Amino acid sequence: MSDARDDILYAIKAARTEAPVVETGDETGDEIDSETKGEA
């Protein structure tokens, strides 16, 4: 199942790279902003 783990995580990262910047919040997904997360 380790291949599945890698594939899934890779697909998530790839989707983020290809995705347009999302419409709400300040995050682009590249970094975890703990303050913003706390506000959520």
Add this chain to the structure above:
Amino acid sequence: MESTSRTFKENAGKALADAKLRAALDKLSDGFPAKRLEAKARLPEFDDLRDAARDIKHHTLANLDFYLEEFEARVIEAGGAVHWCRTAAEARTAILKICKQAGARTVTKSKSMIGEEIAINEHLEAHEIEPVETDLGEYIIQLRNEPPSHIIAPAIHLSMEQVADTFRDKHRHLASDRALEEPRALLEEARSELRQKFIAADVGLTGANMLIAETGSIVLVTNEGNADLTYCLPKTHIVLASLEKVVPTLEDATTILRVLARSATGQDMSVYTTFCTGPKLDGDLDGPENFHVVLLDNGRTKMLGSEFHDMLRCIRCGACLNSCPVYKAIGGHAYGWVYSGPMGAVLIPNLIGLDEASHLPNASTLCGKCEDVCPMRIPLPGMLRALRRRQFERESTPSVGRFLLRAWAFLARRPWLYRMAITPAVNVLAALGRRRGRFRRLPLAGGWTKLRDLPAPEGGTFVSRWHKKGGHKERSR
């Protein structure tokens, strides 16, 4: 679960002709939506909570890999194991392997839509392991060999008499003349049957309403307490969850819980809300000795970053089903797969393919009620339009329909031409339909008039009537 979404139109036709189903669905209108409104009125900050819940999921999806790895690390720290699965087949294999390692002959299950999605019951049965549904609604439909028709009320399509008949037919070891007219009697009988199953089970299989990255915990929400008996009595607990169920913290989970029950059933809180973390520790009085989480993708990562990304915020409350005029007319089975209503009409084409579920994006009036009630503010009508646009672009819709849409778009962009074309047509229809006030048949509208009359226009377009009534002057004041 095998899909019958391709035959949606036939499924819907059968549902509309089923008087018992219509009677059962009529009760839905007075139930959940009214209770949701009452619950909302009791909580002034409800809409602020919806915003907060949306932002939590939004943030989580933007950092999904980070939180999934966090969740996995915490589960392992707590003594559990995480099994990552790309497809339904991989998830079935992982669950069967765990069951075999546990020497399982009986698996109790609490309600899990992902379980339906991967058809785990059929797979276990094929390998001589008995799956036993323990949610009352799921237990009833398992006895009837039917799929669920609603994500939180799986047997909502059935009347009490039908349930009583099912119990008489399947519980042959009980006295045939027993009274089953009261709901309490049905409940007691199911409870008595299930109690033995709970005690005998080797493995408990549950879904998860949420996975908490901060602690490695899973959240189980029920009104019957069946999930608690399912997870804590057997020696092995398997959690089957899709990967978008993860949230960052306990605090985030409690925010989402505050909108979940209110949106689903109109309760301030579900009766049982349980947080499970890993297997039981030394000194714990109860709990499983083995704890496994089966994390399923099954098409979700393809939705990330797409037009349907926001659909992954869905918390499966069912509010959109309860408010949808299409769902309330035909019920859940017509949609032909695990999910139904507006959320199903978006999710099914994404998970099993638009060609397989080509009718579903059109199973909507686009009234917008689903978006109004969605606790996660998912723009469902916009997504249904996006799916229709895809169908149009792929030319997978009938050519006549595409031609008419193109003609409409051409006219709609030229108001003067639109008026020239529409005004005489409306006046002719008004003159023809004046006597009866409606049409039983009309060329090019056979799909509509096959099942219902078309009201005749009263003459003039909306804009011309608006001007006649002086509405334009009032607006400019």
